[in-house]
Amino acid sequence: MWCTRQLASARFLGRCFSAASEQTRLGIIGVPFAKGQSKQGVELAPDLLRQSNLRQVLQSSDERLLITDYGNLHYAVDETLLQQQRQHYYHIRNYADFMACNLALIGQVQVMLQQNAQFLTIGGDHAIGFGSVAGHLQHTPNLSLVWIDAHADINLHSTSQSGNIHGMPVSFLLQQLRATWQHAALDQVAPNCLPKDQLVYIGLRDIDPYEAFILNKFGIRYYAMDSIDRMGVPKIIEMTLDAMDPHNKIHVSFDIDALDSNVAPSTGTAVRGGLTLREGISIVEALRDTKRVQGMDLVEINPKLGTDRDVRTTVDSALEILKSMFGYRRSGARHYSNLDTGILGHEQ
Numbered sequence: 001m002w003c004t005r006q007l008a009s010a011r012f013l014g015r016c017f018s019a020a021s022e023q024t025r026l027g028i029i030g031v032p033f034a035k036g037q038s039k040q041g042v043e044l045a046p047d048l049l050r051q052s053n054l055r056q057v058l059q060s061s062d063e064r065l066l067i068t069d070y071g072n073l074h075y076a077v078d079e080t081l082l083q084q085q086r087q088h089y090y091h092i093r094n095y096a097d098f099m100a101c102n103l104a105l106i107g108q109v110q111v112m113l114q115q116n117a118q119f120l121t122i123g124g125d126h127a128i129g130f131g132s133v134a135g136h137l138q139h140t141p142n143l144s145l146v147w148i149d150a151h152a153d154i155n156l157h158s159t160s161q162s163g164n165i166h167g168m169p170v171s172f173l174l175q176q177l178r179a180t181w182q183h184a185a186l187d188q189v190a191p192n193c194l195p196k197d198q199l200v201y202i203g204l205r206d207i208d209p210y211e212a213f214i215l216n217k218f219g220i221r222y223y224a225m226d227s228i229d230r231m232g233v234p235k236i237i238e239m240t241l242d243a244m245d246p247h248n249k250i251h252v253s254f255d256i257d258a259l260d261s262n263v264a265p266s267t268g269t270a271v272r273g274g275l276t277l278r279e280g281i282s283i284v285e286a287l288r289d290t291k292r293v294q295g296m297d298l299v300e301i302n303p304k305l306g307t308d309r310d311v312r313t314t315v316d317s318a319l320e321i322l323k324s325m326f327g328y329r330r331s332g333a334r335h336y337s338n339l340d341t342g343i344l345g346h347e348q
């Protein structure tokens with residue numbers, strides 16, 4: 001008996017060892033940035049997700065994940081940025097903070113990609129989508145971006161009606177639009193940008209008039225909720241994957257407000273008629289199955305909005321989405337190395 005047990009545990013260790021060689025490293029950074037819009041609370045989301053067992057949830061969805069949490073991002077605003085804001089971008093709320101935070105994030109993402117196969121950026125509001133994708137582009141110039149959101153977030157400083165910079169990050173990323181930010185020195189801080197044909201939006205249902213003009217003028221691919229209703233999620237996924245260069249790595253920027261407000265009520269700009277949780281999971285699973293997703297953002301959870309129950313529901317939905325992105329399969333398929341330790345008594 002002693003002998004068998006020892007053998008079993010040797011086998012177990014052997015499997016652990018071979019599993020260790022296929023471990024995938026995942027870096028996580030919290031970005032408690034709330035100045036891209038006017039509601040307090042989004043800055044609390046990274047720590048709330050951690051308290052809600054983010055790490056354990058991800059770890060149990062794929063035992064091969066080797067997770068490193070880099071904590072929360074810090075940044076400092078310098079005089080050059082304040083001057084840019086005063087001279088050119090005084091009509092945009094918190095431009096200097098936006099730039100300072102994103103510059104720090106661009107550096108942080110590159111560090112995470114040197115040390116990990118994948119990274120996850122937890123917001124904060126969606127203004128940090130700029131730094132997260134831009135940092136990713138500096139490490140991996142051949143990148144495709146899937147922006148899952150109720151909103152297009154592609155306003156220019158000249159078109160934004162709200163002045164909220166969380167409605168603008170995509171315009172900092174696209175080759176064809178970043179020239180409109182000519183005083184932001186983007187060629188120095190983030191020289192690699194995204195070609196418009198490598199961007200696909202999913203879930204849109206609240207597009208500003210000028211945003212619609214920009215999307216159509218540049219022929220940017222977007223699957224708004226009406227196309228999803230007409231064609232269904234499987235077709236939308238197929239078209240999304242077809243549109244993107246199959247050699248590219250993928251960045252998924254997930255705004256929690258893409259989900260319907262019944263499953264994600266605690267968010268600053270909730271719009272009804274959104275993705276069901278199942279549709280969200282389905283989309284994320286399909287992207288995950290390409291094995292090309294290298295970076296993901298999860299943004300706009302605001303724990304100060306709604307009841308305690310609303311917050312709980314929103315965080316639970318977010319965890320389901322993240323679980324599916326990082327390994328969980330609804331079919332039950334998984335790696336068995338830590339389970340196959342002799343529970344069936346003897347080898348068949």
Ligand SMILES: NC(=[NH2+])NCCC[C@H](N)C(=O)O
Nearest residue numbers: 126151155162164166167269
């Ligand atoms: N990331 C978001 N939730 N963005 C909402 C943007 C709303 C609106 N289009 C604006 O520019 O102000």
Ligand SMILES: [Mn+2]
Nearest residue numbers: 126149153255
């Ligand atoms: Mn957004």
Ligand SMILES: [Mn+2]
Nearest residue numbers: 150151255257
């Ligand atoms: Mn949104």
